[in-house]
Amino acid sequence: MKRHSQVAHARVICDTVSSGENIIWKKLKTHHFVNNLRLVLPASDYLKIQAQTERLTFTYYEGTIALHKLITAQFIDKIKDDPQFLLLTHSKEIDDDNVICITDGSLYLSLTEETYRRSGLLGKQSGFMLPRKQKCKWNLKIDISKGLNFERTENQQFKLLWFLEKVLIEEFQVVMSFNQEQLDIPGFEKCQVAPHVSIFKNSLVPDLQFQQDDSWLCEILEWIALCTLKSKQLVTSEDPYISAYSETVSIFDNEDRNSRLDLVIVEWMGLLLPKHALFSTIKSLQLQDEVYRPSWFAMVDYGVMDSNLSHGNNEHSFESNGEHIDLVLGKHEEWLLYQVLGARDGS
Numbered sequence: 001m002k003r004h005s006q007v008a009h010a011r012v013i014c015d016t017v018s019s020g021e022n023i024i025w026k027k028l029k030t031h032h033f034v035n036n037l038r039l040v041l042p043a044s045d046y047l048k049i050q051a052q053t054e055r056l057t058f059t060y061y062e063g064t065i066a067l068h069k070l071i072t073a074q075f076i077d078k079i080k081d082d083p084q085f086l087l088l089t090h091s092k093e094i095d096d097d098n099v100i101c102i103t104d105g106s107l108y109l110s111l112t113e114e115t116y117r118r119s120g121l122l123g124k125q126s127g128f129m130l131p132r133k134q135k136c137k138w139n140l141k142i143d144i145s146k147g148l149n150f151e152r153t154e155n156q157q158f159k160l161l162w163f164l165e166k167v168l169i170e171e172f173q174v175v176m177s178f179n180q181e182q183l184d185i186p187g188f189e190k191c192q193v194a195p196h197v198s199i200f201k202n203s204l205v206p207d208l209q210f211q212q213d214d215s216w217l218c219e220i221l222e223w224i225a226l227c228t229l230k231s232k233q234l235v236t237s238e239d240p241y242i243s244a245y246s247e248t249v250s251i252f253d254n255e256d257r258n259s260r261l262d263l264v265i266v267e268w269m270g271l272l273l274p275k276h277a278l279f280s281t282i283k284s285l286q287l288q289d290e291v292y293r294p295s296w297f298a299m300v301d302y303g304v305m306d307s308n309l310s311h312g313n314n315e316h317s318f319e320s321n322g323e324h325i326d327l328v329l330g331k332h333e334e335w336l337l338y339q340v341l342g343a344r345d346g347s
Contacts, residue, residue: 011339012217014210024328024337025279030311031326031339032103033088034273036302038228039266039281043199045294046264052284053266054195060177060272063188067100067172068164070185071107076144080105084179084275089172094306094316095137098168101308103275105145107160110308110315111138119163121156126315139308139315177274193270200230200263208296210334221338224298224327227263272304278326285330299328310341 013024039053046053067089079085079102087102099110109123116123116138123140140156148157176188206223207216226234268277278301285297303310303324310316310324327338 011341013337013339014212014335024335027311027337027339028278028326028328031278031301031303031324032275032309032311033086033101033304033307034277034301035269035271035304037268037273037277037281038300039285039297040200040224040227040263040299041285041294041297043262043264045297048292048294049284053281054197056195056268056277056280056284058193058268058270058274058277058280060175060191060193060270060274061185061188062173062175062191062271063185064171064173065185065187066170067168067174068161070174071161071164073148073161077147079178080145080147082179084177086175086177086272086275088175088272088304088307090175090271090304090306091173092306094308098170099306099308100172102144103309105143107142107144108308109140109142111140113138115167118167120159121163141313175272177272179274191270193268193273196267196269198230198265198267200227200265201235202260203227203234203263205259205261205263208329208331210336217336217338220329220336221327221340224300224329227298228265228300230265273301282328282330293332296329296331299326299330301326311339 013027041049083105085102087100089098089100092099094110096112098112098115101108109121110126111119111123113136121140123138126137126139142156142160144157148160149155174188206219208220211217223234278299281299285294306316308315316324325338325340327340329336
C-alpha cells in the first residue's frame with residue numbers, strides 16, 4: 001500500500017493491551033524528556049475517572065548551579081539506584097552550546113568543539129554538522145549506573161569530575177526529576193505540576209474504529225492534534241484552509257456518519273515531567289471495570305526542545321530544535337501510537 005505523504009513522517013504502531021508489556025509501552029519508554037502532556041476524552045466519560053486524574057500531580061526540581069557542585073561522586077552514589085532519575089540542562093541551544101542530561105543510568109554530554117578539545121574525554125563526533133557555521137559538536141556517554149570508578153586515571157569517569165570542575169565552570173539552569181519525596185539541594189526549588197482541565201464543546205469526532213488505512217491514520221493524527229488545540233476547525237467548516245489535510249476538512253461532508261461530543265482536555269505543563277508521568281496517566285485510564293473505564297482516550301506528549309537525546313540513544317538533529325511528539329489513541333484492548341520525529345531523529 002502506498003504511504004500517505006503525511007503519515008510517512010511518523011512511526012505508527014498498533015498493538016493490543018495484555019498483562020505483559022506490549023510494544024507501545026516499550027516505545028513510550030524511549031521518550032526521555034517530556035514537558036507537556038495532554039489528555040483528551042469524552043466529557044461524559046471524564047466523570048468516571050475525574051478523581052484519579054485530578055490526583056495526578058507531578059514534581060520536579062529547578063535551579064541554577066555550576067555542574068561540578070551538583071554532579072559529585074556523592075550525588076551519583078545517591079541517584080545510581082533510581083531508574084526514574086532525570087536531569088537536563090535547559091535554556092541552551094543544542095547547536096551552539098554545551099548540553100548535558102542524565103537518563104537510564106547514563107550521563108550524556110553534547111559538547112562544542114572548543115569545550116571537547118579541552119575536556120580530556122573521549123567522545124564521538126556528532127552526526128549533524130553545521131557547514132554554514134563551520135562548526136561541529138561531540139557526543140559522550142558515561143555509564144554512572146554503578147557509581148564512579150577512580151581506579152585508573154585514564155578512566156572516563158575519573159576525568160569527568162575534573163572536567164566539570166576545571167573546564168565546564170559556567171552555571172547551568174538545571175531541571176531534575178527524582179524518585180524520592182524530597183530532594184535536598186541548596187538553591188533548588190521544588191515545582192509541582194497540577195492538572196489543568198478545560199472543555200472543548202461540540203467537537204466533531206471521526207470514526208475511531210481502528211483501520212489499516214493511511215488516509216484514516218492521517219485523519220486521526222491531525223484530529224488528535226486539533227483536539228488538544230481546541231481548534232475551531234473541528235467545530236465549524238467556515239474556513240477549510242486552516243487545515244493542510246483534506247481528510248480533516250472532508251469529515252464535515254460525512255458528518256452524518258460522525259458524531260459531535262463535548263470533550264475534556266487535561267493538561268500538565270512544566271519544564272520537565274517525571275518519567276513515570278506517561279504511565280501514571282495511562283494507568284489511571286486502563287481500569288478493568290467497564291463501568292469506570294472511558295470508552296476511548298487520546299494522549300499527546302511533547303518533547304523538551306534542545307535536549308541532546310531523541311528517542312532511545314539517538315541525538316537530536318539541530319535544525320528542528322529537537323522537540324518530538326508521541327500521540328496515543330487508546331481503548332480498552334486496542335492501542336494506536338504515533339511517534340512524530342524530526343527528519344533525522346529516528347531510532
